[in-house]
Amino acid sequence: MLVMVTGAAGFIGSHLVDRLLADGHEVVGVDDLSSGANVRPDVELWELDVADPALAERAAARRPEVVCHLAAQVSVRASVADPGHDARTNVLGTANVLEAVRAAGGRKVVFASSCAVYGVPDALPVPPDAELRPASPYAASKVSGEVYAQTYRALHGVDFTTLTLANVYGPRQTPEGEAGVVSIFTDALLDGRATQVYGDGTQTRDYVYVLDVVDAFARAVDERGGGRRLNVGTGLQTTDRELHTLVAAAAGAPDEPEFAPPRLGDLPAMAIDPGPTLGALGWAPRVSLPDGLAATVAWARERR
Ligand SMILES: NC(=O)c1ccc[n+]([C@@H]2O[C@H](COP(=O)([O-])OP(=O)(O)OC[C@H]3O[C@@H](n4cnc5c(N)ncnc54)[C@H](O)[C@@H]3O)[C@@H](O)[C@H]2O)c1
Structure with a gap:
């Protein structure tokens, strides 16, 4: 299938592109190259801001079936220093990506959220149905992205899986x-x-290894895990x-x-509990x- 990956030149996104190609998918990447530099010459890349309305027009013409949305302002500290920039990329950008999925007639978005949404939880490891307690503009923007994904499912029937990532390294x-x-x-x-x-x-x-993380995304591009938040961590x-x-x-x-x-x-x-992710996606960290x-x-x- 044709999969669009936003943040394709970034740390996790570039590994995801490698994995999707290895699985036999066709990939189109979107990245403004503001921080990412991992560009594969053999992969179509749209050098575009995810908040740019032109994204929907281009997606409507190219018609990806699934969009993995990873492009983001990724620093908690930067979000505290400049919450407007964080919101523009992470809130407006996510709304714009969802609009692009809808315009493309896409089936699903797989959204990269963060364990920061849980803030200071009642118990560890945090289950995926725990109360959300964002404690930074970055965490608030990720909660917003999750809610937008739920909204597009209810309003337009665009399915989603939210993958709540622990601290990814590699x-x-x-x-x-x-x-x-x-x-x-x-x-x-x-x-x-x-x-x-x-x-x-x-x-x-x-700490969860990046190749384990992209394995969770690769599993979520099919029908599994629809309409759910799933933790991608070790516990x-x-x-x-x-x-x-x-x-x-x-x-x-x-x-x-x-x-x-x-x-x-x-x-x-x-620490986040990956238990339900095993049932939903057959995924566990390895x-x-x-x-x-x-x-x-x-x-x-x-x-x-
Ligand atoms: N790395 C982690 O530990 C971790 C943990 C939890 C969640 N996440 C989430 O995973 C996703 C990927 O993170 P990463 O660690 O690979 O970060 P990264 O900075 O390596 O990748 C982000 C990519 O998005 C691109 N980008 C930034 N703003 C953009 C914009 N406005 N338009 C288009 N592209 C833009 C950057 O150029 C970069 O290539 C992010 O959504 C992040 O919030 C990461």
């Missing part, structure tokens, strides 16, 4: 995203520079201090971080954190 990642700390530790430790852990190092995150918490130890081991570097004051607004703990970090460090080492 080759091609940049320091800006939600698992940017993996990239920051990796680069510093390979260069022999000092590393910093904020607070006492007990803050936790749920496991890793502390910042443990992560440093693991990256240092993979890099063959000393495990000696400096400690810096905690950063305002950082959530204390996160790559362990040490194995995924070894592959990530090897990639970073190779491009030096």
